[in-house]
Amino acid sequence: MDYSSQAIQQAVEYFSSLPSIGKKTAQRLVYHLLRQEGTFIEKFSESVLNLASDIVFCSVCFNFTEDDPCPICSSKKRKRNIICAVEQPSDIVLLEKTAEYFGLYHVLHGLIDPLGGISPDLIKLKELVSRMGDVEELILALNPTVEGEITIQYITKILKPLGVKITKIASGIPIGSSLEFTDQATLSRALEGRIEL
Amino acid sequence: MDYSSQAIQQAVEYFSSLPSIGKKTAQRLVYHLLRQEGTFIEKFSESVLNLASDIVFCSVCFNFTEDDPCPICSSKKRKRNIICAVEQPSDIVLLEKTAEYFGLYHVLHGLIDPLGGISPDLIKLKELVSRMGDVEELILALNPTVEGEITIQYITKILKPLGVKITKIASGIPIGSSLEFTDQATLSRALEGRIEL
Known part of the structure; x- marks a missing residue:
């Protein structure tokens, strides 16, 4: 065991199983949590748990939602x-x-x-x-x-x-980029999808 | 609200309050959690909660531990x-x-x-x-x-x-680095702390 406690070990493992979080970052996050005052850890944990208890799929559009149908599907302002x-x-x-x-x-x-x-x-x-x-x-x-x-x-x-x-949706050169940094396939697409002015 | 659900919004805010995790990464992590099957979210949440419930400070060395004194302080193998x-x-x-x-x-x-x-x-x-x-x-x-x-x-x-x-502990040139990439202060320290061979 790398850590002085099973709880730390386990939390580090869970964090490092998340995308873009390596072992070192996971360790930094867990030790950061341990340094927090008050009930931060409890609240953080609860906010994660709520993802499992509160979220369902919208039966119309299959977005995550707390109410079914979701706010967008049931909105009167949407076309x-x-x-x-x-x-x-x-x-x-x-x-x-x-x-x-x-x-x-x-x-x-x-x-x-x-x-x-x-x-x-x-x-x-x-x-x-x-x-x-x-x-x-x-x-x-x-x-x-x-x-x-x-x-x-x-x-x-x-x-x-x-x-x-x-x-x-259109493919082409990202706004703010330049032809120089655009790959061949994207440039072909941009040319193909040219717009008359 | 940026998200279709209060629970997602809140979880994203908690994740992005952690060091080195920006809003975009937080969002990716939360949507990753939502994609997990089985009871992963519950287990992840519990592993975080355990940090609050199981960990205390060792009364001798003040390391985080589940048992007081901590495994290192109570080990018979340590000097x-x-x-x-x-x-x-x-x-x-x-x-x-x-x-x-x-x-x-x-x-x-x-x-x-x-x-x-x-x-x-x-x-x-x-x-x-x-x-x-x-x-x-x-x-x-x-x-x-x-x-x-x-x-x-x-x-x-x-x-x-x-x-x-x-x-x-010694300060000096990191192993694998070179003098060329070492700053003045570190080099002074390395010189000062030279070791007789």
Whole structure:
């Protein structure tokens, strides 16, 4: 055992099992917690526990929520005839921060990945199809990776015949970057997706 | 509110209050937790809570421990006439990893810092002095900073008259580094602390 206590050892192991947290950082975090005064540790622990007890999936869009349907799905201010499909719940946080999208969302909880064994029935695709009733536009805000592209192609193939307008978010040179630092594939995409002025 | 749920919001805030964890990392950690299967969240939360419920200060050396005195202070394998003073409990973990020290420890829980308002009575110095009875050597393993040096000088001043042998760990060029990348102060120290071969 590396530590003077089993409790410290265990907490370090749990923290270091989290992404981007190595053993050293985990140790620093645990010793930081031990230095806190009052009931900080209890409150921190409770806030983590609440994630398990309070959060469910929205039965409509499959985002994390405390109330079902989620605040976005039940909001009267959102346009109900436009849906933006994302890979995971945290993508919604990013899109909401742009403050430019006022439709609904749909979380796929994954991308189709034939090599990785993720077939279309393992993500929330059936559920997306069943929501297409009154939808005028489906925006695919998926990562521009191989899995993202495969998923986009698959969704287009099954939904296009239903007459749904399907769009995907643009790929191109990030704002503030330059052509010099942009890879070939991104540059090709930027050229392909050029906009008339 | 940035998130679809109060519970997520709160957990992100707690995580981002930890050192070296920004808002983005905190968000990634919380969404990672939400993706875990089974009772991972409950177990993680419990491991944090145990830090508050199971850990006390060793009444001898002031290290964190579950049993008082701590495993090191109560070990029969450790030399009892040599004490190594450190600033904080995590320093003990580092020293134990060298597997080269077999004496006892004493955690000062801080360093004297006149400018920062940390006077000698705010750290576990009185408690260190009271342990000097049968001690043959006191090793000061403190950071080579201004506060570390002040603390070393203070301890030397009050304990030297008692006839205790006091040493401090060496400062010098880190193993694997080179003179080229070593700052002036460290190089001066390395020269000063040169060892006869």
